[in-house]
Amino acid sequence: MSSKVNQAGLSKGDYRGAPSTLCQGCGHNSIASQIIAAAYELDIVPENMVKFSGIGCSSKSPTYFLSRSFGFNGLHGRMPALATGALFADVTLKGLGVSGDGDTASIGMGQFKHILRRNLNLVYIVENNGVYGLTKGQFSATAEKGLRLKKQGVNPYMPVDICMEALVGGASFVARSFAGDPKQVKELLKAAIAHKGLAILDIISPCVSFNNQDESYHSYGWAKDHEAPIHDISFIPVMDEIILEDEFEPGEMRDVTMHDGSHILLKKLERDYDPTNRMEAIRILDENYRNDMLLTGLIYINKDVPTIEEVHNLPETALNRMSEAQLRPTPETLEEINAQMF
Ligand SMILES: Cc1ncc(C[n+]2csc(CCOP(=O)(O)OP(=O)(O)O)c2C)c(N)n1
Ligand code: SF4
Ligand SMILES: [Mg+2]
Numbered sequence: 001m002s003s004k005v006n007q008a009g010l011s012k013g014d015y016r017g018a019p020s021t022l023c024q025g026c027g028h029n030s031i032a033s034q035i036i037a038a039a040y041e042l043d044i045v046p047e048n049m050v051k052f053s054g055i056g057c058s059s060k061s062p063t064y065f066l067s068r069s070f071g072f073n074g075l076h077g078r079m080p081a082l083a084t085g086a087l088f089a090d091v092t093l094k095g096l097g098v099s100g101d102g103d104t105a106s107i108g109m110g111q112f113k114h115i116l117r118r119n120l121n122l123v124y125i126v127e128n129n130g131v132y133g134l135t136k137g138q139f140s141a142t143a144e145k146g147l148r149l150k151k152q153g154v155n156p157y158m159p160v161d162i163c164m165e166a167l168v169g170g171a172s173f174v175a176r177s178f179a180g181d182p183k184q185v186k187e188l189l190k191a192a193i194a195h196k197g198l199a200i201l202d203i204i205s206p207c208v209s210f211n212n213q214d215e216s217y218h219s220y221g222w223a224k225d226h227e228a229p230i231h232d233i234s235f236i237p238v239m240d241e242i243i244l245e246d247e248f249e250p251g252e253m254r255d256v257t258m259h260d261g262s263h264i265l266l267k268k269l270e271r272d273y274d275p276t277n278r279m280e281a282i283r284i285l286d287e288n289y290r291n292d293m294l295l296t297g298l299i300y301i302n303k304d305v306p307t308i309e310e311v312h313n314l315p316e317t318a319l320n321r322m323s324e325a326q327l328r329p330t331p332e333t334l335e336e337i338n339a340q341m342f
Contacts (some may be wrong), residue, residue, distance in 0.1 A: 131207050
């Protein structure tokens, strides 16, 4: 049986991973399927991607996609440090990090705030279910105030908003989606992969075992009823011709051209939203937080933030592929450095 291959000469099967051991219906499984679809449609060579995660059901999920990409499963909350070291050492790779709301917003918050400052070439997905799924459903820092869970009681604390933290921390790409909206997840993933720098993708991903009653903000029922997309999003790869006028009415689009020449097309819904306006992004997130709405879409993008390689003027050849002779300073350079110490 022949299956269709993409421009990298690969079939969709080449992007899959091991069979999932997560609960049936878990939002994390839907996200894994969209990662497979996005990578296939973008003709990515899996060996040019590297996967990172912390600990949690979400952090297990890189095993279930892109089995040909190298993967690191780190410690709980420490994925950002792992990704920073690896991507600093090899600037030729695109990073794909998968974390959970516990992994990122509880134990990992300190690391999260610092990765935002560094603009690594990394897609950072938070599979956000409002609970610690793997350890049997304790409240995470993103659980809404007043949430009642059978074994936990009532959550007395205000939630952390991942997108707001990302925005105020200086992230150059911030988006939110919902695992039950696969088309939007896929288009945002493609845009995040094309972004040169750190792309934060907060995806509401219901935990069907511990947090899926309809009144919970991280359930399928609530998210379906309260999702407020700020636009319809389409990603147009660099090789495809763009004929805007034929598909959309003039004036209804926001067209963001990426560094590689690909395009993100945002079709206006009820509001005229400009994702390049940071203050408007903060305002709309705050409004959504206070009005109990789940704002989804590309919330913010800034293509002009220098990446970590630009800040440190790293060579195009990855540090980890240089020979010892290239990396070792000459005796004269060492002497110069030593002389500066006195
Ligand atoms: C340092 C450390 N503290 C606590 C734990 C226990 N632990 C494992 S997973 C987890 C929470 C996972 O929650 P989240 O990141 O939201 O992932 P989910 O399972 O919900 O996808 C905790 C507290 C651990 N593994 N390591
Ligand atoms: S416990 Fe929850 S988060 Fe973990 S696999 Fe099951 S549904 Fe998913
Ligand atoms: Mg969780």
